[in-house]
Amino acid sequence: MSDVNGSIGPHAVRLQEARVKNNAKHTNGRSEVYGNDADGMKQRAAPVFPLDVFPDAVQKMVRSADELLNYGLEFTSCSLLFAAASAIGNSCVVEMHSDWLEGVTLWMVMVGDPGTGKGHALKRVLKEIDRQDATRYKLWIDEMKVYKRALAQFNRDRKKELVSDADEPKRPVLKKMILSDVTPEKMARVHADNLRGICLYVDKLAGWLQTFNRYSSGNAQKTYTSAWSRSPVIVDRVQSDSIRVDVPCIMVGGTIQPKILPELMAESRSDDGFTHRLLFCFPNVEAKPWNRRQQDLSQFNGWDAALKKLLALPYEVGDEVMPQVLKFTPEAKELLHNWQEIIIGESNRLRSSYVKGVYVKIGQYAIRLSLIMQLIRYAYGEAGKDRIDIRSVGGAIKLADYFKLSHLQICDVIDNQSPLDDLPENKLNVYLALPNEFKKADGLVIAVKQGMAQRTFDRFLQKKELFRKKQWGDYEKLL
Template sequence: MSEASDGTAMPQAARLRDARVKNSVQQTGNGAECYGTDAGEVIKSAAPVFPLEVFPETLQGMMREADERLNYGIAFTGCSMLLAAASAIGNSCMVKMNPDWLEGVTLWMVLVGDPGTGKGHALKRVLKEIELQDAARYKVWMEDMKRYKRALAKFEKDKKKELVSDGDEPEMPVFKKTILSDVTPEKMGRVHADNLRGICLHVDELAGWLQTFNRYNASNAQKNYNTTWSRSPLINDRVGAGSIRIEVPCIMVGGTIQPKILPDLMAESRGDDGFTHRLLFCFPDAEAKPWNREDYDRSIFSRWDSVMRTLLALPYEVGDVVLPQVLTFRPDAKGLLHDWQGILTKEANLCRSGYTKGVYAKIGQYAIRLSLIMQMVRYACKEGSKEDISIESVNSAIKLAEYFKASHLQIYEEMESRSPLDDLPDDKITLYHALPEQFKKSDGKAIATTMRMASRTFDRFVGNKTFFRKKLWGEYEKQL
């Protein structure tokens, strides 16, 4: 038996864990490297591969077929399924980590890809059962509102005749919807108060989500979202809007974004309070594909729709009583999760970047949530229990956590390596590379003319101090 640094015997399991940690210093997650330098942390990451095997086999076949026939992409479909499952489960299920710690399923999912890569279609399709539920509830609510308006008119007439008291006023019906799109933070809170099971903010383009921050106090908006992610009580007191208090918020966020918009999402101010640490990124090597000429079987997603209906049917409210199902980890599953989290912590401590440490911390918490989600998906596929979490579900959650960790580091690398040139149109990028390091303005204008760039456009471009420095009269030097 080997010895620890203090001379005591080190158990074999501990030696194996330490060996894995040493091997993971250079390889953190799925293809990502993390190592420290005097100048700070350097991260290199390849596009991680989504672990298809985490899902039950019946769903794996569906995902492959959706990729082949609909060009949805396995990664986009898989990540969308996680968000949809979490939205269906909501607060109906929680997992007990210790007597004072109940964890839920809150996810913030960001699908990154160029136009035409199928990211938005995949997300919309797997959310279909929730959309159908919302549509059915809306239809019932509209009928209830008609009856309510008639009852209210009668009440007001009877009140004038002093036939009824204020306590007899009819109660306005509530529309419990799950999926929201473009809403203000205040409106979102009111909708959630009507549906304590949980809501899903589905934004086709997450740039629109960011714009809602800009319309209001951005720092307060981020703070409120961070609060809901941590499942701490959400309190909203605004003049004229009344008070809202949600003890256990459950707000999923999911949407798509193009790579060129990532700088807005990953702005430094959003990382200062840990907002971006909470994001799960799906950024596969995906490209637009031509439409499939052959018809496809519309029942491709029938198995998934059945899973969603099972999850949506999980009880949460019985009358006025809230009764969430509280699961526990089986001993071997909890042991595996703790061993992995210990390795994750050692990896985080070896990294120098404060931002990366924040990502690691949130990924650890996500592993718990993903364990619960995967267990309930297995239950809905009739492959698992809804009483406790198995080692199979934890193993799947760890693979997913490693995937999302690598994806986040990939995005981080993308932002760290960005150049101001990336924000220029293609013609100016081409011209910039064609210009010598030092040049006379007349020579530069001649090169621009060969590229059919207008003289005024060139003059404005060469006057931009981000890209050029004026050395002498009529002579310039490139800055990048």
């Protein structure tokens, strides 16, 4: 949007004026903001990620990944939390009281423009989980070969009445953790085969949303929100067996571009608290040129070893999930309760029911993040895994505050978005030249003067987010 001298070009000036005019129109000229971006748009500043919550070795790795690989401090840090939670799965829970256990389920959304590195960090920190998935897959392929031969022999023997149905060989089960594009039914099936938990890693979260449309979107959304709350996941289909997962642990993580945020944050997704459960990472970063130096990924070796240690934590006895239950130390629990009282006080002073919902879920996330931080420190040899101490709670509180501010930042971005942002220069010129109310014939004259063909103008008028047809031949601009 800037020329070589750093000044704003004519298209950017017109876009800026249009966006500011649009913002003023929808706020009645009132300023309801927390800062200004390069385009003059009013927007909350991106919060700073509290890197000091991690062990020193992790902090060093994150800085190195940012400097050498352009992964970004925030994207890498949030990816680490997601990967750690995925590795922990159902192996550990934290007890708030005898009837309240929290796991580590979290949903992480990396927001950024193309080229900002938001997907690279997430893919890399999941490498150990992916490696173990690949190893299990190879073993499963070999087991399937043996199974198919045994099944063929069984069928031959059954025809000769040499065996009974009880002798039929069992089909091998593939236990996998990382999934990508799956339906809720497939997700439940895979989870039923791996009670530790699953990691739904979607490079483009828009694809995850599209899976909701394959079935009833309400049912798919309800399945995920129930799973987030550790309620049983039950899938019944006419043409297949019922599936039930009593203790679900389903991580969701992926990337999304800012312009797709309105689709993710649609009003229908907030009705049941779906969007309240999202943790956002939306740093103020730009795309960087490739690093000319040889890339060194050895800094991740320590992380891979830590994930391997977490993945080794037991989670079941027989066919039942039997996690280790951790409790807070007295001082850690006191700190957590004191902080929660503060954010509830803040929430009670708010008018927005949506933001109130965000505060409630952030409080829950603080509990989960306390468990995650304790086990990350355990994996690096800095703490035990029998209790959650005050340092882990202190780190979790910093993280919860970061994600709270990030969610509010996302709300600001969506409130300030305009359909004008993505218009090409020729259409923006026409839109700005048109009066607020006009007849189609008069508008066509203006469009032609701006170099727009009649057919293009006719299609332009069909954009319902920009124009309203008052009556035949009469139009009104909406922005």
